[in-house]
Amino acid sequence: MQTRRQILKWTGLGGVAAAVGWQVWGKGTGGPAASSSAFAPWQMATLRAACAAALADEAAGIATAQDLDTHFAGVGAQVAPDFALALAVMEFGHAGRRFSRLSLDEAGDVLDDWARSRVGVRRQIARAVRDAARFTWFSREETWAALDYDGPWVGR
Amino acid sequence: MTRHAQTQDVVIGSGAGGAVLAARLAEGGRGVVLLEEGPRVSRLDFTQREGAMYSLLYRDAGGQSSSDGAISVMQGRCLGGSTTINMGDVVPIEDAVLAHWRQHFGWGDWGGITHADVRAAAERAKRDIGASRIAPDEVNRANGLLRDGAKALGLRGQRLEHNRTGCVGSGYCLIGCAYDAKKGTHLSHVPRAEAAGAQVWCDSRVDRVTSRARGVTVHGAGFAVDAERVFVCAGTIHTPGVLERSGLGGTQRGRNLSLQPQGPVLAVFDHEVDLHRGIPQSFGVDGALEISAERGLGGYTIEGVAGGPAMTASLVPLPMKELRPLLALYRQSAAALCLVPDRPSGRVTSKNGRPVIEYQQTAEWTARLRSALKTGARCYLAAGATAVRIPAVHSREIRSEADVASIDELPLRSCDLSMISAHPQGTCRMGPNPESSVVDMDFRVHGSDNVFVCDASLFPTTSSTHTMVPVMTMAHLLADSLI
Numbered sequence: 001m002q003t004r005r006q007i008l009k010w011t012g013l014g015g016v017a018a019a020v021g022w023q024v025w026g027k028g029t030g031g032p033a034a035s036s037s038a039f040a041p042w043q044m045a046t047l048r049a050a051c052a053a054a055l056a057d058e059a060a061g062i063a064t065a066q067d068l069d070t071h072f073a074g075v076g077a078q079v080a081p082d083f084a085l086a087l088a089v090m091e092f093g094h095a096g097r098r099f100s101r102l103s104l105d106e107a108g109d110v111l112d113d114w115a116r117s118r119v120g121v122r123r124q125i126a127r128a129v130r131d132a133a134r135f136t137w138f139s140r141e142e143t144w145a146a147l148d149y150d151g152p153w154v155g156r
Numbered sequence: 157m158t159r160h161a162q163t164q165d166v167v168i169g170s171g172a173g174g175a176v177l178a179a180r181l182a183e184g185g186r187g188v189v190l191l192e193e194g195p196r197v198s199r200l201d202f203t204q205r206e207g208a209m210y211s212l213l214y215r216d217a218g219g220q221s222s223s224d225g226a227i228s229v230m231q232g233r234c235l236g237g238s239t240t241i242n243m244g245d246v247v248p249i250e251d252a253v254l255a256h257w258r259q260h261f262g263w264g265d266w267g268g269i270t271h272a273d274v275r276a277a278a279e280r281a282k283r284d285i286g287a288s289r290i291a292p293d294e295v296n297r298a299n300g301l302l303r304d305g306a307k308a309l310g311l312r313g314q315r316l317e318h319n320r321t322g323c324v325g326s327g328y329c330l331i332g333c334a335y336d337a338k339k340g341t342h343l344s345h346v347p348r349a350e351a352a353g354a355q356v357w358c359d360s361r362v363d364r365v366t367s368r369a370r371g372v373t374v375h376g377a378g379f380a381v382d383a384e385r386v387f388v389c390a391g392t393i394h395t396p397g398v399l400e401r402s403g404l405g406g407t408q409r410g411r412n413l414s415l416q417p418q419g420p421v422l423a424v425f426d427h428e429v430d431l432h433r434g435i436p437q438s439f440g441v442d443g444a445l446e447i448s449a450e451r452g453l454g455g456y457t458i459e460g461v462a463g464g465p466a467m468t469a470s471l472v473p474l475p476m477k478e479l480r481p482l483l484a485l486y487r488q489s490a491a492a493l494c495l496v497p498d499r500p501s502g503r504v505t506s507k508n509g510r511p512v513i514e515y516q517q518t519a520e521w522t523a524r525l526r527s528a529l530k531t532g533a534r535c536y537l538a539a540g541a542t543a544v545r546i547p548a549v550h551s552r553e554i555r556s557e558a559d560v561a562s563i564d565e566l567p568l569r570s571c572d573l574s575m576i577s578a579h580p581q582g583t584c585r586m587g588p589n590p591e592s593s594v595v596d597m598d599f600r601v602h603g604s605d606n607v608f609v610c611d612a613s614l615f616p617t618t619s620s621t622h623t624m625v626p627v628m629t630m631a632h633l634l635a636d637s638l639i
Binding site: 054055056057067071075076078079108112115116120123124126127128130131132134135136137138139140143144146147148149152153154155 | 202203204205206207210211216217218219224225226324326328334432464465466467468469470471473475476477479480483484486487510549550569570571572
């Protein structure tokens with residue numbers, strides 16, 4: 001079990017790495033397109049992995065990440081930088097491999113661990129990612145049959 | 157190119173405070189420009205699809221939260237403000253709460269405004285929105301289970317009052333009533349204001365207010381309006397920012413925030429419940445609510461609630477392997493919100509022009525939350541639930557009274573429990589002393605002759621379990637004093 005000092009070290013390193021990553025990729029040639037995407041390619045990799053972990057499904061993760069990118073490029077643009085920072089901490093802020101390179105099960109375990117963590121910022125990031133992924137995924141009509149939800153009345 | 161206008165009164169915000177004021181001032185013969193940051197919306201825009209509607213109607217698409225991410229602060233950002241997206245509950249300010257403010261926050265005789273005046277203003281507000289008590293046959297199955305469980309336990313409860321007329325029971329109140337049954341101010345007051353000659357500008361975010369000879373200028377992106385007076389009704393979270401950018405409000409601006417956070421309880425039954433259909437919130441278990449002149453509002457109340465699939469899935473912080481089977485029982489589920497009035501324990505500051513909501517749960521408040529969650533669980537068990545779940549990271553299934561005790565050990569650190577706030581209050585509190593308040597007893601910002609505030613930020617402590625009618629009440633009292 002990691003000590004508190006180790007956890008803070010990795011979280012702090014994650015913060016540094018996030019800043020480096022943003023400088024190298026966020027503002028450079030790998031950065032986001034002007035208006036069609038909120039996140040750089042490396043951030044999208046983290047987002048896909050995070051959404052997949054939150055939904056325990058890789059295909060759902062890919063679709064949800066795309067929806068979220070569209071959202072943050074549009075009406076969510078003001079909070080996109082905060083979410084991007086959360087993704088950076090998630091990508092670099094834990095011991096071991098980069099989050100986007102973990103298996104689905106490993107990424108799910110990290111998300112669950114962070115949701116229960118003694119470190120408040122980890123709980124906050126886990127919650128933000130989970131809430132965003134699940135709200136977005138279950139807004140899709142294709143998910144409603146599993147809930148036996150018959151959908152809107154308007155337009156019937 | 158800047159759109160420029162001249163008028164007598166500018167009102168910022170079209171919610172419970174601003175829309176009522178705009179209507180009263182315009183009907184009183186004043187020239188009025190009502191500025192709303194969000195879009196002009198009507199029932200034709202309400203698609204009942206969560207993703208699109210939260211983005212269209214809510215501040216930050218429903219993502220506004222306390223700075224630690226623990227509490228989702230739900231707020232409308234559209235014509236009608238939060239009255240367009242609320243549950244439609246009608247709960248006036250109790251006399252004891254007013255007495256609490258008079259005795260402990262310097263309200264004293266409030267310039268001659270009596271409790272009878274306040275009740276009369278509240279009655280006027282209720283008439284404006286067609287308030288009535290929810291009928292017995294309008295209580296849906298989900299709320300009925302809460303009622304039945306409370307009754308079995310001998311707990312006091314009652315059907316709530318609301319502002320719907322002709323409700324068809326679709327259950328989509330939180331994302332805009334597509335049937336104009338729920339009377340938000342976009343229906344009750346904005347049309348009246350416009351009929352009386354007020355201009356209503358939507359998509360018009362106010363940046364700041366500046367003084368000029370014999371009045372003010374209200375500045376926003378692409379517009380400026382000269383006026384004699386301005387009424388800031390942007391809500392508890394955003395009015396402080398308007399004042400800050402205008403160099404107004406003093407040292408208390410943004411302080412004394414109450415969020416009145418609510419914690420959910422989920423229950424599963426062995427039969428269909430369909431919590432998502434019918435009026436989502438029609439019954440309240442209020443036996444533990446405490447109201448006194450000495451302490452104001454305390455205790456807790458438990459009220460039925462419902463959400464669509466997306467909101468439900470996002471509010472249950474369990475691993476997917478536990479969430480999936482729970483979601484499969486969506487139609488057999490009921491839910492309630494434990495509303496726990498708090499004392500002011502937060503503040504709103506700003507960073508890069510955006511509000512930062514800082515809030516600290518107190519130990520006393522957390523203890524009351526645990527009591528409320530246990531009572532909620534007991535109600536559902538008494539109603540026959542096969543399992544109850546508190547939407548918290550460490551929660552366990554509750555299947556019996558013996559399991560209820562586990563709530564006492566449940567970690568409730570920030571982000572452990574999914575909590576929401578729909579009733580932020582207090583950041584521009586009203587009081588006679590500029591050292592301890594932002595707004596004087598005439599609703600004027602201290603030190604200003606022509607900048608007024610009229611929204612939930614005025615209240616020194618929690619005004620009510622639901623703030624729509626309290627804010628409308630204050631708007632009527634202010635209008636009465638001016639017209």
